[in-house]
């Protein structure tokens with residue numbers, strides 16, 4: 001009813017009240033990391049993805065340990081202390097490929113690593129005849145400290161069958177993250193809107209995330225994104241600022257068990273980012289030092305992030321990907 005009928009200003013106002021009661025002090029978080037897309041080889045073939053290539057196609061790559069080390073060192077020089085490792089689903093890479101990267105990043109360079117979407121983890125485990133828990137233990141031992149709720153898009157099987165039929169179902173996505181979070185790998189969750197989703201799909205998505213959090217407590221934050229134009233095989237629509245902000249506000253109200261709601265400045269731009277901070281969000285997501293999917297809108301440095309947050313009337317604080325030691 002709120003999504004369909006309520007005035008968006010009432011929803012964001014209520015969300016802002018809840019945000020201020022829950023997190024007083026007008027503090028707004030940000031984090032700095034570099035995304036490293038270690039391979040673009042992917043067997044999943046989502047209709048909205050222009051990044052992935054099939055094995056053997058022209059233009060495929062797998063980054064070497066040395067290439068990843070150089071990218072991480074560059075990021076460190078620019079002030080990042082975290083790496084977000086994400087690839088296509090490449091079942092040909094040996095387990096040592098992942099463990100050596102994780103050991104190098106965490107033990108040699110002293111960075112923390114969030115990485116691997118649920119579908120990557122499930123496929124890697126299957127390819128190596130490991131259970132999910134066995135794989136997670138290997139990756140954790142090598143240095144992984146967080147798993148993102150990536151690849152959620154819209155957690156509605158009706159839409160997933162159309163957009164990404166070879167990805168995990170909504171239930172599999174949820175259950176995979178639950179195993180990660182119960183095994184000491186917390187993370188985030190997101191929603192991506194701007195295709196054929198209905199209000200019912202959105203609520204079903206939020207309900208799934210809320211149930212996951214009730215079970216594990218491992219969802220540290222929730223962020224709303226919009227689909228960006230990438231391929232011609234995938235219908236996207238314009239999401240108005242009002243629609244986006246209303247969803248952000250609704251997320252704050254409905255996901256009452258998730259402490260941090262992030263506005264996507266990278267995806268929505270600074271103006272909506274600023275409004276988002278008065279619509280239920282208490283975090284600007286992140287400063288991304290490399291992003292192969294989105295090239296626009298982002299905040300590119302620590303000083304810019306801090307002055308953006310101050311300019312919006314809030315007090316910036318820097319956090320890590322798991323919000324550890326935030327207060």
Ligand code: SF4
Nearest residue numbers: 042044045046049052
């Ligand atoms: S979105 Fe991810 S899983 Fe889907 S095709 Fe692209 S890289 Fe593969």
